[in-house]
Amino acid sequence: MISNDQRDIDHRIIRSVYETFMPINDELHELIVSKTTYVEIAKGQEFIQQGGPNDQLGLLVDGLMRSVEIIDGDDHTMIFFDAPCFVTEYVGFLRREPSRHSIIALEDCRLYVWSYDDLQKMYSLSKESERVGRLIAECVIADVVNDVRSFRFDTATERYEKLTATFPKLVQRVPQYMIASYLGVTPESLSRIRAKLIKE
Amino acid sequence: MISNDQRDIDHRIIRSVYETFMPINDELHELIVSKTTYVEIAKGQEFIQQGGPNDQLGLLVDGLMRSVEIIDGDDHTMIFFDAPCFVTEYVGFLRREPSRHSIIALEDCRLYVWSYDDLQKMYSLSKESERVGRLIAECVIADVVNDVRSFRFDTATERYEKLTATFPKLVQRVPQYMIASYLGVTPESLSRIRAKLIKE
DNA sequence: AGATATCATTGACCTAAATCAATAATCATC
DNA sequence: GATGATTATTGATTTAGGTCAATGATATCT
Numbered sequence: 188m189i190s191n192d193q194r195d196i197d198h199r200i201i202r203s204v205y206e207t208f209m210p211i212n213d214e215l216h217e218l219i220v221s222k223t224t225y226v227e228i229a230k231g232q233e234f235i236q237q238g239g240p241n242d243q244l245g246l247l248v249d250g251l252m253r254s255v256e257i258i259d260g261d262d263h264t265m266i267f268f269d270a271p272c273f274v275t276e277y278v279g280f281l282r283r284e285p286s287r288h289s290i291i292a293l294e295d296c297r298l299y300v301w302s303y304d305d306l307q308k309m310y311s312l313s314k315e316s317e318r319v320g321r322l323i324a325e326c327v328i329a330d331v332v333n334d335v336r337s338f339r340f341d342t343a344t345e346r347y348e349k350l351t352a353t354f355p356k357l358v359q360r361v362p363q364y365m366i367a368s369y370l371g372v373t374p375e376s377l378s379r380i381r382a383k384l385i386k387e
Numbered sequence: 388m389i390s391n392d393q394r395d396i397d398h399r400i401i402r403s404v405y406e407t408f409m410p411i412n413d414e415l416h417e418l419i420v421s422k423t424t425y426v427e428i429a430k431g432q433e434f435i436q437q438g439g440p441n442d443q444l445g446l447l448v449d450g451l452m453r454s455v456e457i458i459d460g461d462d463h464t465m466i467f468f469d470a471p472c473f474v475t476e477y478v479g480f481l482r483r484e485p486s487r488h489s490i491i492a493l494e495d496c497r498l499y500v501w502s503y504d505d506l507q508k509m510y511s512l513s514k515e516s517e518r519v520g521r522l523i524a525e526c527v528i529a530d531v532v533n534d535v536r537s538f539r540f541d542t543a544t545e546r547y548e549k550l551t552a553t554f555p556k557l558v559q560r561v562p563q564y565m566i567a568s569y570l571g572v573t574p575e576s577l578s579r580i581r582a583k584l585i586k587e
Numbered sequence: 588a589g590a591t592a593t594c595a596t597t598g599a600c601c602t603a604a605a606t607c608a609a610t611a612a613t614c615a616t617c
Numbered sequence: 618g619a620t621g622a623t624t625a626t627t628g629a630t631t632t633a634g635g636t637c638a639a640t641g642a643t644a645t646c647t
Contacts, residue, residue, distance in 0.1 A: 258540065278529045310521075314514040317521060321510075324524035329478045331531040338538035339571050340458065343604075362624065371539050376604055378626050543634075562594065576634055578596050 196223055200248050201299055204271050208322040215315045222305040228252075228292040235276060241286035242303040245274035250296030251360060253369075254288035264369040267293075267357060274298065277327060293361055343372045344380050396423055400448050401499060404471050408522040415515045422505040428452075428492040435476060441486035442503040445474035450496030451560060453569075454488035464569040467493075467557060474498065477527060493561055543572045544580050 198220055205211045205219065226245070228234050234245060237257060252268040254276060265288055268274045276286045280303065301309075309316040337346055347370055351358055358366065367377035398420055405411045405419065426445070428434050434445060437457060452468040454476060465488055468474045476486045480503065501509075509516040537546055547570055551558060558566065567577035 263539070277525075278532050281525045281529070310518065314517060317514060317517040318510065321517060321521035321524055324521055324528060325477075325481045327528050328524060328531060329481070331528060331535060332478050334535045335531060335538060338535060339463070364624070372603095373605060374625070375606085375627085379604090382626080564594070572633095573635060574595070575597085575636085579634090582596080 196220060196225055196299065197248070200271065201246065204246060204273075205319060208319050208326070209315075211319070212315065215313055215319070218309055218313055218316065219301075222301050222309060224300045224302075226298045226300050228296045228298065230292050230295050233289050233291050234274065234296070234298065235286045235288065235290040237287065237289040238285050241276055241279040241284065243275070244280065244301045244303070244306060245290075245298040246300070247272055247274045248297050248299060251293045252290055252296055253293055253361070253365060254290045256288045262368060264365050267354070267361070267369065269354065269357070270296075273323065338371065343370055343376060344384070346370045347377065347380055348384075396420060396425055396499065397448070400471065401446065404446060404448075404473075405519060408519050408526070411519070412515065415513055415519070418509055418513055418516065419501075422501050422509060424500045424502075426498045426500050428496045428498065430492050430495050433489050433491050434474065434496070434498065435486045435488065435490040437487065437489040438485050441476055441479045441484065443475070444480065444501045444503070444506060445490075445498040446500070447472055447474045448497050448499060451493045452490055452496055453493055453561070453565060454490045456488045462568060464565050467554070467561070467569065469554065469557070470496075473523065538571065543570055543576060544584070546570045547577065547580055548584075 198216070201220060201223065202211055202216050205216075211219075226234075228250075234252065235241060235243065235254075237255070247268050247270040249270050251270070252274055254265045254268070256263045256265055268290070274290060276288045276290065278284075279286050283303070306320075310320060337349070341349070347366075350366070350370065363377060363381075364374040367374045370377065372380075398416070401420060401423065402411055402416050405416075411419075426434075428450075434452065435441060435443065435454075437455070447468050447470040449470050451470070452474055454465045454468070456463045456465055468490070474490060476488045476490065478484075479486050483503070506520075510520060537549065541549070547566075550566070550570065563577060563581075564574040567574045570577065572580075
């Protein structure tokens, strides 16, 4: 993990990601940038380690990551993060608990990072930042609710089809067993699902 | 649905629920109360209707409700709401879309209600309210993530055991087929799960 | 109390996906 | 390009839960 100084920070990317949630005025933008650190994570390296400290919110600007939870020795892919997006293990981060997942770079990654403490300072200093924090949390809710619905109502085949529809390049970029794990099925099952879909 | 005026509002209950998220000062408390409406919903009646307008956030202070989504004619219980708690179909509410669920009283219910517009006004008027909104959203994330984990990792039997452990009275208060539906299994399966657990 | 819904249980059978095991295909490295 | 490791496929078998159908048990209502 390589950290650099302020000169490496691309203000426009940061602003444009935050602007997907609400208009960001110059004052808030300066506040955000002033707390930003730049980090590079090489392919295969961890950004966050399962069971370790969980005090960083990342904004992935380049690359691909996955969060993984190891339970009883098997590896479960919980989320893929495809730039540009925020990267964190949200629940542990908010509760100040050790991370439940590792977050690992599947390709060389570049991130901007804010510490938990700096984030709280931003919230205290600026009403606008409080709002953007709320809007981001609300979007996370929508994503997670989507996940519940998918596990509740969809078959593995349907989940696979939806994933390839919304994220077609993923299948090229990561090994199939990680996709299987993300879908909640075994690699053998995913292989059969794919065989069946091809036959049709 | 019966709406009454300000005199029916129990300030202490409202404050105590908000205080589970953060300390509420008098100014914010007054703001919240000034926008509050009181509503009673009789057993069997709807608070929110699937496909209908979704512009109310409820605080259930008495009673039990469930949110139900009808898909292809079958009825899926998405959540049980046991007072005191907030009641809404969050995603549609936030996105200003029709409600995905109905929310129905399983017992006679009493709620305090805020309209979407009043909530936005509160957010604009007060930094503190923005923060409490964020903190509530963050708690919702934790709940929903829990749901995903349960559907992903737990068997139906485990989900049933967890539900009865965390909410033992529920089984007395609602028909079993609703519990089955909440757990994501058929009534027949839940009946067998219970039979097996009793035998052990 | 008797009649009628509604709800819960039980049985027989079916299906999606898991498990275990063996190959086959890829990929990385010397 | 050969060698060993990782990843993907295919087959045989098992299991959790679904589906369909019948029977019991509870409520509710006149």
